[in-house]
Amino acid sequence: MANVVENRTFTGERAMYKVSDLVIKNCTFEDGESHLKHAQNVKIEKSTFGWKYPLWHSENIDVSGSTFTEGGRAGIWYTKNIVVHDTEYNAAKGFRKCEGVFLENVKIPDAKETLWWCRDVTLKNVTATGDYLFMHSSDIKIDGLTLNGNYPFDGCTNVEISNSRLESKDAFWNCENVIVRDSVIVGQYLAWNSKNVTFINCTIESEQGLCYTEKLTMKNCTLVNTNLAFEYSTVDAELKGRILSVKNPAGGRIKAEQIDELILDSTKIDPSKTHIDCPKIVKRTEEITDKAAL
Numbered sequence: 001m002a003n004v005v006e007n008r009t010f011t012g013e014r015a016m017y018k019v020s021d022l023v024i025k026n027c028t029f030e031d032g033e034s035h036l037k038h039a040q041n042v043k044i045e046k047s048t049f050g051w052k053y054p055l056w057h058s059e060n061i062d063v064s065g066s067t068f069t070e071g072g073r074a075g076i077w078y079t080k081n082i083v084v085h086d087t088e089y090n091a092a093k094g095f096r097k098c099e100g101v102f103l104e105n106v107k108i109p110d111a112k113e114t115l116w117w118c119r120d121v122t123l124k125n126v127t128a129t130g131d132y133l134f135m136h137s138s139d140i141k142i143d144g145l146t147l148n149g150n151y152p153f154d155g156c157t158n159v160e161i162s163n164s165r166l167e168s169k170d171a172f173w174n175c176e177n178v179i180v181r182d183s184v185i186v187g188q189y190l191a192w193n194s195k196n197v198t199f200i201n202c203t204i205e206s207e208q209g210l211c212y213t214e215k216l217t218m219k220n221c222t223l224v225n226t227n228l229a230f231e232y233s234t235v236d237a238e239l240k241g242r243i244l245s246v247k248n249p250a251g252g253r254i255k256a257e258q259i260d261e262l263i264l265d266s267t268k269i270d271p272s273k274t275h276i277d278c279p280k281i282v283k284r285t286e287e288i289t290d291k292a293a294l
Contacts, residue, residue: 002043010035029054049091055079063087068094070110092130111149150187153178172197191216210235216252230254232269249274261285 006025010016012032016024020040027047029035035051036042039058046065049072055061061082068075072091076082081100092112095101101115104124108114111130115121118137125144133152134140140153142161150169153159159172162181169187172178175194182201190209191197198217205224210216211231218237223229227244230237235252245261246254251273258280264271266286 002041049075053077055082058082111147228263235274246276253277258282 002021002023004023004025005027007027009028009030010032011030013034014037015029015032015035016039017034018038019036019042022042024042024044024047026045029047029049029051031051033051034053034056036054036058037056039055039061041060042058043062044064044066048067048069050069051071053074054072055076056078058079059081061079063082063084064086066087068089068091070090074093074096075091076094076098077096079098082098083102084106085104088107090109092110093114094108095115095118097117099119101118101121103122103126106126108126108128108130111128111133113132114128114130115133115137116135120139121137123142123145127146128149130149131151132154133147133149134156136155138157140156140159143163145161145164145166147166147168151173152166152168153172153175155174157176159175159178161179161183164183166183166185167187168185170189171185171187172191172194175191176196178194178197180199180202184203186205188207188209190204190206192212195214197213197215199221200219201221203222203224204226206226208228208231209226210229211233213233216233216235216237218235218239220238220240222240223243225244228247229243229245230249231247232250234250235254237254239254239256242258242260243256245263246259247263248265248269250269253275255277257278259278259282261283262276262281263285
């Protein structure tokens with residue numbers, strides 16, 4: 001049976017260095033770096049972390065009902081198999097180069113530069129605010145993420161997202177193997193320079209979105225206030241409603257109810273490589289002669 005440490009306050013560097021097989025309850029970790037560095041098989045309940053680097057190089061950690069304050073920045077790095085639930089994580093730059101991360105019912109009000117270079121990550125019912133969430137991470141499964149922050153998921157691979165809302169400029173850049181279901185995405189320049197990206201039952205609002213994307217698939221999606229979409233992308237899209245403009249797709253199929261402007265510049269692409277299935281095209285521009293519009 002694990003030992004229990006309860007109702008204590010810890011200060012000083014590495015106050016509980018390399019502990020193992022421990023339950024920590026109602027404790028406070030104040031000034032002093034790396035309190036639980038190299039910890040193993042530790043369960044933490046209703047505790048507060050107020051200083052830097054509390055859980056580095058640790059393994060098999062369970063944190064519940066706890067708080068990481070702003071002072072606990074860069075709190076969880078190089079750690080394997082960590083579960084965090086019902087917790088408020090207020091510190092920036094959390095979770096770097098971690099493997100086996102599970103977050104449920106977690107609030108991250110300062111998610112700046114968080115979850116970088118991580119692998120095997122699961123999120124359920126997470127709210128986050130901050131730029132550059134999930135950079136260069138892989139094998140990600142998300143159900144219920146509410147994000148307000150730009151540049152998320154840059155350079156990620158093997159991502160599955162459902163039931164989420166992302167208000168995010170430049171989401172999913174330089175990605176490979178992304179599936180987003182039943183979600184809302186609002187932000188400019190969505191999914192540029194990516195490969196194997198699929199949106200199913202999604203509502204998307206994006207200026208110049210979905211460009212330079214290889215093997216883009218869209219099923220039963222709505223593009224709200226979306227213009228200059230699909231430039232140089234290979235696409236298989238079935239869309240509801242109206243698209244403001246489609247510009248120079250590289251190939252594939254686009255099925256939509258209405259396109260206000262279809263731009264197919266034969267000096268840039270081969271229009272015959274893209275099948276457009278749309279009963280109402282308000283304006284068709286077959287060649288761009290105004291250099292300022294390029």
